[in-house]
Amino acid sequence: MIWRGIACAALLGLAAPAVAQVPNDTTNHVGVHSCAGNNCHGAIQPVGNARVQQNEYFVWSQKDKHSKAYAVLKDPRSLRIAKNLGLADAEHSSVCLDCHTDNVPPERRGPQFQLSDGVACEACHGGAQFWLGTHVSGVDHKVNIAAGLYPTDQPEARAEKCLSCHLGNDKRFVIHKIMGAGHPPTPFEVDTYTAIEPAHFIVSPSYIQRKGKPNDMQMWAVGQAVDVKLRMDLILDPKNAPQGVNFELSLFDCQSCHHSMADLQWQARTSTGLPPGRIKFYDATATMLRVAAQQVAPDLAKALHDHMLALHAAAGENWDAVKREASAVRDAAQKLIPQLAAHDFTKDDAKAMTTAIIASALDGDNLDYSGAQQQVMALESIVVAMKGLGFADDRQIAALNDAMNPLFDAVQDDQKYRPDAYTAAVKGFKAKLPM
Amino acid sequence: MTRFIFATIALLFAAGTALAQTEPPLGVHLGVASCGGSSCHGSVERPANSPVAGNEYLIWSQRDKHRNAYNVLLQDRAIKMARALGLPDAASQKVCLDCHADNVPADLRGRQFQISDGIGCEGCHGGASRWLGSHIAGATHQQNIAAGLYPTDQPIARAEKCLSCHYGDATKFLDHRIYGAGHPRLTFELDTFTAIQPAHFTVDQGYVQRKGRVTDVQVWAVGQAIALVRRMDAVLDPKHAPKGLWPEFSFFDCQSCHHEYGAYAKPTTTGLGPGTVKFNDANEVMLRVAAARVAPGVANQLSTHMLALHQATQSDWGSVQREAAAVKAAAQSLVNEFANHDFTDADMRAFTSALIAMGASNLDSEFSHDEQITMGLEAVTTGLKSSGGVSEQQGAAITNAMGAVYGAFTSEKGIRQDAFAKALADLQRTMGR
Numbered sequence: 001m002i003w004r005g006i007a008c009a010a011l012l013g014l015a016a017p018a019v020a021q022v023p024n025d026t027t028n029h030v031g032v033h034s035c036a037g038n039n040c041h042g043a044i045q046p047v048g049n050a051r052v053q054q055n056e057y058f059v060w061s062q063k064d065k066h067s068k069a070y071a072v073l074k075d076p077r078s079l080r081i082a083k084n085l086g087l088a089d090a091e092h093s094s095v096c097l098d099c100h101t102d103n104v105p106p107e108r109r110g111p112q113f114q115l116s117d118g119v120a121c122e123a124c125h126g127g128a129q130f131w132l133g134t135h136v137s138g139v140d141h142k143v144n145i146a147a148g149l150y151p152t153d154q155p156e157a158r159a160e161k162c163l164s165c166h167l168g169n170d171k172r173f174v175i176h177k178i179m180g181a182g183h184p185p186t187p188f189e190v191d192t193y194t195a196i197e198p199a200h201f202i203v204s205p206s207y208i209q210r211k212g213k214p215n216d217m218q219m220w221a222v223g224q225a226v227d228v229k230l231r232m233d234l235i236l237d238p239k240n241a242p243q244g245v246n247f248e249l250s251l252f253d254c255q256s257c258h259h260s261m262a263d264l265q266w267q268a269r270t271s272t273g274l275p276p277g278r279i280k281f282y283d284a285t286a287t288m289l290r291v292a293a294q295q296v297a298p299d300l301a302k303a304l305h306d307h308m309l310a311l312h313a314a315a316g317e318n319w320d321a322v323k324r325e326a327s328a329v330r331d332a333a334q335k336l337i338p339q340l341a342a343h344d345f346t347k348d349d350a351k352a353m354t355t356a357i358i359a360s361a362l363d364g365d366n367l368d369y370s371g372a373q374q375q376v377m378a379l380e381s382i383v384v385a386m387k388g389l390g391f392a393d394d395r396q397i398a399a400l401n402d403a404m405n406p407l408f409d410a411v412q413d414d415q416k417y418r419p420d421a422y423t424a425a426v427k428g429f430k431a432k433l434p435m
Numbered sequence: 436m437t438r439f440i441f442a443t444i445a446l447l448f449a450a451g452t453a454l455a456q457t458e459p460p461l462g463v464h465l466g467v468a469s470c471g472g473s474s475c476h477g478s479v480e481r482p483a484n485s486p487v488a489g490n491e492y493l494i495w496s497q498r499d500k501h502r503n504a505y506n507v508l509l510q511d512r513a514i515k516m517a518r519a520l521g522l523p524d525a526a527s528q529k530v531c532l533d534c535h536a537d538n539v540p541a542d543l544r545g546r547q548f549q550i551s552d553g554i555g556c557e558g559c560h561g562g563a564s565r566w567l568g569s570h571i572a573g574a575t576h577q578q579n580i581a582a583g584l585y586p587t588d589q590p591i592a593r594a595e596k597c598l599s600c601h602y603g604d605a606t607k608f609l610d611h612r613i614y615g616a617g618h619p620r621l622t623f624e625l626d627t628f629t630a631i632q633p634a635h636f637t638v639d640q641g642y643v644q645r646k647g648r649v650t651d652v653q654v655w656a657v658g659q660a661i662a663l664v665r666r667m668d669a670v671l672d673p674k675h676a677p678k679g680l681w682p683e684f685s686f687f688d689c690q691s692c693h694h695e696y697g698a699y700a701k702p703t704t705t706g707l708g709p710g711t712v713k714f715n716d717a718n719e720v721m722l723r724v725a726a727a728r729v730a731p732g733v734a735n736q737l738s739t740h741m742l743a744l745h746q747a748t749q750s751d752w753g754s755v756q757r758e759a760a761a762v763k764a765a766a767q768s769l770v771n772e773f774a775n776h777d778f779t780d781a782d783m784r785a786f787t788s789a790l791i792a793m794g795a796s797n798l799d800s801e802f803s804h805d806e807q808i809t810m811g812l813e814a815v816t817t818g819l820k821s822s823g824g825v826s827e828q829q830g831a832a833i834t835n836a837m838g839a840v841y842g843a844f845t846s847e848k849g850i851r852q853d854a855f856a857k858a859l860a861d862l863q864r865t866m867g868r
Contacts, residue, residue, distance in 0.1 A: 084708075084709045085709065086708075176710035177708055177711075178709075178710070179696075179709075180708070180709030180710025181709035181710065182709075242680060243750070244750040244751035244754075245677060245682050245747075245748050245749070245750070245752055246711070246748065246749045246750075249712075257692035257693065258694065258696065259693065260693065260848075261619075261620055261693050261848060262846075262848070264516070266615055266616055266617060267519070268519070275520075275521075275615070276519045276612055276613075276614075276615030276617075277610070277611035277612040277613070277614055277615025277616065277684065278612075278615065278681060315679055315680045316678055316679040316681060317679045318679055321679075322680070415695050415696070
């Protein structure tokens with residue numbers, strides 16, 4: 001075991017002094033090669049008795065779209081998007097590179113670093129300059145984190161990291177101009193997306209020993225809180241404020257506009273209070289957050305509901321009213337993050353949240369595609385948590401997993417989404433609930 | 436025959452007596468029954484000595500959707516829409532009735548008037564109390580008009596009348612709230628919609644004698660100009676100014692938002708970047724084709740200000756209004772130019788080629804344009820056929836080729852661009868040299 005670490009370090013020649021935790025990564029990114037040695041993270045198959053599978057690089061390079069994130073910029077589609085935006089190409093434009101690769105400034109790129117590796121190890125785990133040494137020497141996880149390894153195992157940190165691209169922040173945001181040029185929508189839910197990445201870790205006894213036992217419900221809940229907080233940050237960002245008649249459409253629910261005119265789909269919703277013909281701020285994650293908040297802080301759940309409702313109404317008033325309500329929503333989400341991160345999500349929580357999600361789907365209040373999509377991912381997280389925490393037996397879990405398939409089918413394509421097919425799938429799932 | 440006329444006149448007198456005392460400024464709407472007699476407009480065969488076919492009521496009642504305009508308000512869809520708008524139903528609501536029936540005030544409704552007749556005769560031809568008598572007595576068309584018959588034969592008047600509902604005016608307007616509740620998209624082109632209504636008149640010798648010759652191309656051009664004036668009027672109407680973030684979305688091209696992802700193609704007419712919502716400019720694009728030959732100076736003005744209007748949607752509402760006023764002024768002056776222009780075969784051939792070129796170009800693949808191009812071609816080629824500008828054989832080939840142009844539309848909101856371009860190329864070939 002230890003010799004493997006020494007081999008890695010030798011390979012890299014980078015035995016670095018331990019430094020204090022670096023909150024904002026300003027360290028050098030040494031490149032995928034530094035991690036991918038076949039006796040480090042580059043094994044082709046899981047290694048039996050190691051602390052980790054050691055095939056992490058292999059999983060990433062073979063199965064994970066992050067490894068193709070740069071390559072996709074060379075596709076004809078990306079070229080078309082770039083041209084629509086008036087750019088020469090996509091692969092040299094920082095607006096694209098900032099999320100399609102680990103686009104650290106040139107002075108922070110190590111000799112082995114390659115932009116073409118896409119969203120590689122250090123894009124998520126942080127530049128390894130100062131922690132690779134301690135890491136290969138087999139120190140405790142906390143020591144690595146103190147040395148600058150990004151704590152992707154912690155729900156809030158993971159959500160912040162993933163959402164910094166999968167939603168956006170003050171430095172990078174898929175504004176509607178980019179969407180209009182042809183960029184696909186960017187749906188996200190941190191727990192589900194961790195699983196389908198696919199995850200290059202397994203929660204083994206060693207993982208639990210080193211990092212604690214994760215709870216998918218908690219990952220989901222914290223992820224939603226961080227999502228809502230970041231969304232409100234985007235609304236509050238002066239760069240995204242309306243310019244005259246024009247406002248930033250990416251802040252809104254895609255299907256609010258991009259739906260067929262053939263359907264009679266409008267219905268009154270108590271969650272928005274909007275009249276027909278309006279477009280609504282994207283609120284699917286806020287709606288989910290309310291469900292989780294109800295379990296840990298009902299007062300914050302109420303504040304969230306009230307201020308989201310007021311936010312929808314404020315769009316018909318003026319931008320100051322929008323900002324006022326967005327701040328209030330942000331406050332509620334911000335307060336919820338530590339509470340959700342500290343909460344021990346139990347079987348009772350699973351039951352209550354599942355009931356609330358199903359009720360919200362079946363009472364028709366949240367039958368938008370975006371709402372359905374988040375509901376399905378929430379139910380998946382809860383099912384996975386129930387399995388992981390032993391809240392249901394294998395047969396029950398198998399039945400629930402079967403019932404999840406029609407749900408995934410119903411939300412697979414936003415352009416073909418049918419609320420009636422979705423509610424039928426929800427009823428099918430409800431029938432299989434063991435509780 | 437005699438009996439019917441007598442009955443009608445008797446009825447009219449009954450109404451007339453009442454009117455004499457408190458006659459309102461507008462004619463009383465007497466109701467469809469006053470027109471639909473079997474010896475008047477409700478005949479199956481042409482009545483003796485009649486200058487018209489006499490089957491106008493039958494065509495309207497059997498084939499014209501105006502007849503069912505009220506009835507659709509009773510259907511599930513309309514009720515669902517009404518509820519979405521917070522109304523108890525549709526059939527009793529002014530906002531619906533104003534265009535789905537001849538919704539004149541109670542004091543303008545005669546005894547036989549029924550709101551359930553939908554858009555009845557007087558919805559377009561005007562309340563008949565002042566002119567029915569002279570009309571039946573055989574007055575000239577001019578005399579009838581002078582007495583209050585609405586001059587639907589005149590392009591400007593017809594456009595104003597149709598567009599008052601088919602686009603909207605100061606008192607009735609289909610805003611995006613109503614669309615959002617489920618109202619179908621409105622689309623309109625005066626000449627095509629006159630034909631597919633279907634028209635309950637034939638332009639025969641008698642018609643020309645009484646009303647003069649109105650050409651399809653003129654109806655098309657005037658219709659486009661007035662449609663644009665109406666659009667700009669709506670933009671300038673303070674009722675439709677932005678509320679909070681929300682502009683009145685119905686000013687914009689429906690497909691600008693309601694499209695599947697990945698449909699962006701750099702527009703040639705707006706100069707707008709990706710991800711922006713554009714004003715519906717299909718009337719202006721058509722108008723530019725017509726104006727280029729009839730009044731090139733105005734055509735330039737029009738395109739300059741329309742481009743500026745598109746740009747203004749990316750700045751403030753004041754700029755939008757300024758440019759809308761300029762576009763309106765250009766469109767308004769074109770109304771007069773077109774109304775006085777003697778459209779020649781050469782004009783029509785030039786319009787046909789310009790419309791075909793625009794539709795076939797892959798630089799302009801906007802549905803709203805393709806739709807207007809198609810209706811414009813229908814109007815202009817119909818004009819060519821009736822003027823004798825093309826031979827009968829050529830006319831048949833054009834009709835055939837237009838069939839393929841229509842065939843490219845997959846639905847009322849979808850089109851196959853390749854099939855459209857090919858059909859247009861085939862149509863161009865039928866035009867000869």
